[in-house]
Amino acid sequence: MLDAYIDSQPISYKMLANSVYKNRISHAYLIETNYNSSGFDFALSFAKFLLCPLNKSNNKNCVDCTQCHRIDNNCFSELKILKSDTLQIKKEQISDLQEEFNLKSIESNKKVYIIEEAEKLNESSSAALLKFLEEPEENIIAILITSNKNLLLSTILSRCQIISLKKNLSKSKTIADELSDILYVKETEKGNFIENESTISKIDSAIKFLKLIEEKGIDSLLYVNKDFNKNFVKKEDYIFAFSLFIIIYKRAIEMKLNMSNDDTDILQYLVNKNTVNLLCSKLDLVLDYKEKIKYNLNLNMLMDKFIVDMGELKC
Ligand SMILES: [Zn+2]
Known part of the structure; x- marks a missing residue:
């Protein structure tokens, strides 16, 4: 849940919470983790916050919400997580994702996809993703995660709202x-x-x-x-x-x-x-x-x- 980051990531938390509460949700976010080990969890918490029909950022406030439960149990069809086990994210992986998302949304009014280690996007998969980002559908939201945003193409960066996490505190x-x-x-x-x-x-x-x-x-x-x-x-x-x-x-x-x-x-x-x-x-x-x-x-x-x-x- 996103509320867990109020103290450790105050700026990022505020930016994201505001974008939801003020209804200024962007089509694409890039979470730059700066090697913070909670990067993925942070992104997932944000996805959950977006997908929860009540937009609750804290599970405690959202006890009866089926969506939140399904996300927790990793069986929510409107949330896709793309992670490449190899050194690159292939173009096919992006087009598969697009195809799946073109099916009509059933469980939620929004769909979210998370791309882990976005620095693994190569030239052709970046181009495929870019097309996706340039012609955004109203209810599809991308969350890219990378350790260092400078490893991504500037054309991708310019399409995303960048959220830079604070490093782990020793x-x-x-x-x-x-x-x-x-x-x-x-x-x-x-x-x-x-x-x-x-x-x-x-x-x-x-x-x-x-x-x-x-x-x-x-x-x-x-x-x-x-x-x-x-x-x-x-x-x-x-x-x-x-x-x-x-x-x-x-x-x-x-x-x-x-x-x-x-x-x-x-x-x-x-x-x-x-x-x-x-x-x-x-x-x-x-x-x-x-x-x-x-x-x-x-x-x-x-x-x-x-x-x-x-x-x-x-x-
Ligand atoms: Zn919920």
Whole structure:
């Protein structure tokens, strides 16, 4: 059901819901998934929303609707899903689809077809589809799905309303959650660890210090004793902090590569300030230093050296 996407895909949800409620349904939609793993489910939910005679976007509101039930059970004749198991979508597959759809609609006043992996359309199947899109029948709606719209012919793109989904968020796991994995916190103690005030405040101060290193570079040496060593004293503390730095830089790299999105301050800051290469070099350095903690007796000196090395990294 489309309502499941109100929070995770607010813009796409609104565009589609509006087009139905305001009766401005387009003849063709292209859902660009941006590698979001829910792409197909999103398209199917939209198809269901279109086909439901009551236009309900939530199953709960549509208990007695036969159409919705039949779509759920994959036995609704006015919804066709085309997926090619080979590397291409063949022209015949498109013409078969057209032929089937030319039969009069019995179960619904609309017919919807979904084409998965539309980037597999080759020249001749694109041409066949284009004809279909150019002479749309009143009640036939196409939903094309692709990971990246640039893989499709511009003539097809120009015929579709494009709905671009947000990428999967790697934020689904919180930082504390991920930290508990890296630190091998036992499954039974994870809840405790994550909600513990000392964990929260340590994460907070480690992030603040990381930001200080990023802002002040070598000058942040002046703050090691005052800020960092107040909260991080033992080896375990240092491992805690450096594990956190690893998570932060990894997330920043993912964000920089457009693989995720996150509005956390520190991540926004790192992404704006650093190049991908520089973020990668910093991650390398953090990984390296996390190893060194195990064999180092003088942690103060280790932190000083870390700051100097960070300051010397260049993109
Ligand atoms: Zn329904």
